[in-house]
Amino acid sequence: MRTEEAKFILSAYRPSGGDAGNTAFAEALQMAGDDPMMGAWFTLSRAHDAAVAAKLSQVQPPAGLRDAIIAGVRVSGATRSPGLGWGWIGGLAAAAAVAIGILSMRAPAHPETGTTELAGFAINDMLNERHGGHGDPAAALITQLQAPGTRMPGADQIDFEKLRETGCRTLNFAGHDLLEVCFARDGAMYHLYITRRDGPLGDSVAGGPSFISETGGAAAVWSDARFDYAVATTAGVSALRRLL
Amino acid sequence: MNNEAFAQLVEAHYAPLYRFALSLSRNGSDAGDLVQQTFFIWATKGHGLRELSKAKSWLFTTLYREFLRGRRRDSRSSFLEDLPVGDKDPVAEDVDRVAKIDAASVMVALQTVDEAFRAPLTLFYLEDMSYQEIAETLDVPIGTVMSRLSRGKAQLRAALERADAGGSKVVPFPNAKGKAL
Secondary structure, eight states: OOHHHHHHHHTTSOTTSTTTTOGGGHHHHHHHHHOHHHHHHHHHHHHHHHHHHHHHTTOOOOTTHHHHHHHHHHHHTOSBOTTSOSSOOOSHHHHHHHHHHHHHHHOOSSOOHHHHHHHHHHHHHHHHSOOOOOOHHHHHHHHHHHSTTOOOOOGGGOOHHHHHHTTOOEEEETTEEEEEEEEEETTEEEEEEEEETTSTTTTSSOSOOEEEEETTEEEEEEEOSSEEEEEEESSOHHHHHHHO | OBHHHHHHHHHHHHHHHHHHHHHHHSSHHHHHHHHHHHHHHHHHTGGGOOOGGGHHHHHHHHHHHHHHHHSOOOGGGGGGGGSOOOOOOOOHHHHHHHHHSOHHHHHHHHHTSOHHHHHHHHHHHHSOOOHHHHHHHHTOOHHHHHHHHHHHHHHHHHHHHHHHTTOSOOOOOBOTTSOBO
16 A cells, blocks of 8 residues: 555544544554654644544534524424324424425515515625714614614614714615614624615515525514614524524 | 424534534524524424434435535536645644634634535534445545545645635634624
8 A cells, every 4th residue: 555545545534533443444554553754644634633623613503593493393393292202293284384484484485575675685785795884873772782682673762864864874775765783692793774664665564574594694674663674694594583 | 203302302413513504504694594404304304214323314414415405506516526636744733723723713714625525524523424424424435535535634724724824714603602712
């Protein structure tokens, strides 16, 4: 066996030593034991592998993902209460319920045009534009938004004109003003967009929230008596659900 | 499967599945969606798999298939085996470099590795899977797995070197407590 061939094989040798008993590595391991240069390479290679594995294991999933998975499947009816035993609960009704659950989490089957339009605008702006310049009144709103457990603001808490006139970042959305404020909560960044209901979307965003997930980001869209809202994040739909 | 058993299954596997999904999709939002989708599929089909000992392999395979299904196929994929083999052997500086940079930077570096190499590399590092298990999970021949591990490691070392030199944009991932790693 040539040195390069042995190195190729040993590249698949797990840093944990879990392959010690695998005879496929025996000859290459023997070479590493006999050849000092090869031995030094193998020692460094394993040390590097162990260091990378240790670092990667520190990456944690977002808070709430576990609960979102369990809650989502329970709501869909695909699991049973304790005591009913194991096995597939089967049947078209359950499958359909799960399918509906998936669709409602990822994207509505037939989302209203206004909802998807506003969500797409928000996600695109979040991912591609520079943010900032919110003004003092917006600072108070941001403080409120960043407080753990705080619900998204309603019409009675938003002075649209004051925010716009005092420097809150204002975008042109189909010829109408759209305010944006950024805030952080639980380690994730969110971008809240607000436009008047007499704006370009009219009544097409009704109630909500609706959740839209696209490549790179997700948004929730809803409305109240005076405004249409979107909040966008890269932290996923589950994070948006917690926010709302 | 009852609620309690399902919760235990999620508890056991959602974190490593998320790391795998994050390395594939390269963003937290898509990774979270991939993991949720995988468990939904388990709820509808997977528990037909009576041997729970095979659940882990099933979940990883399903997540990978969902990822492949969801993304547009890159024309480069056909030619990945033709990419040059990384000829740079690891040196002591490589080990020191990994020790001193944070976990998020290592993940970002991993995400720059070509996709075909990234999937086996992630299972190798994060799941301590043998090359046979990786071959089974990704449904590729054993020789291909070995080749991709070798090439992927060389790419990862180069990416880590670039990251350490400041040549790569590093975006910290929040940990479970919302703090950058």
